[in-house]
Amino acid sequence: DLFLMPASGGAPRRLTYNSSYDFPSGFTPDSQWVVYYSGAYGVGDLYKVRVTGGEPIRLTWDNREWKYMPRVSPDGRWIAYDFNGSPGAWRHRGYEGSNNADIWLARFTTPLAEPQRLTVNPVQDFMPLWAPDGQTLYYVSDRSGQVNLWSMDRKGGHQRQLTHYTSDGVRLPDISADGRKIVYEYDSEIWVYDTKACTEHPVPIQAPSDTREN
Secondary structure, eight states: OOEEOOTTOOOOEEOOOOSSOEEEEEEOTTSSEEEEEEOTTSSOEEEEEETTOOOOEEOOOOTTSOEEEEEEOTTSSEEEEEESSOTTGGGSTTOOSTTOOEEEEEEOSSSOEEEEEOOOSSSOEEEEEEOTTSSEEEEEEOTTSSBEEEEEETTSOSOEEOOOOSSSBOEEEEEOTTSSEEEEEETTEEEEEETTTTEEEEOOOOOOOOOOOO
């Protein structure tokens, strides 16, 4: 289920109540709704619920395939999401088949309208992120053999590979509010990609040892 609490801490407030899974993907630009995916009615569908709670609103109604990782555009008019595959698709590198994940775009209405497929290739494309201008989408794909960071325009054109890892792969990316940085996990470390300089680097983390002594 989904819970909400102040960034400064405090008591969490429950937003959803069902016996299946609910996974949040983010807020709408006006911060009034949480968008998420859930298996409340079987295979994963997309939903939104007010930050104050209340009845969740179902956005997709296709019980045949997964829809997940929804992200609303900065102007609130569009939503990008994954269709088919599963949230753990990055583990199945090199998979080519009818269950591969692709990125889709739709108008952010209730229910979603005018769905259109943005990526068309036999491997995995998933985890879309919006640039602040609402014209560029960043995402991850394993079409080069490993899971790397890619970009494309809002209509699915000008698809370009941004990182070129040949071992391990990019996991769990997210983008800063100004669109300058994309943070992700790679090779069990935290990395940052600079969207202006087109460079990436690991984040140095100095953590004290936690030696267990009997």
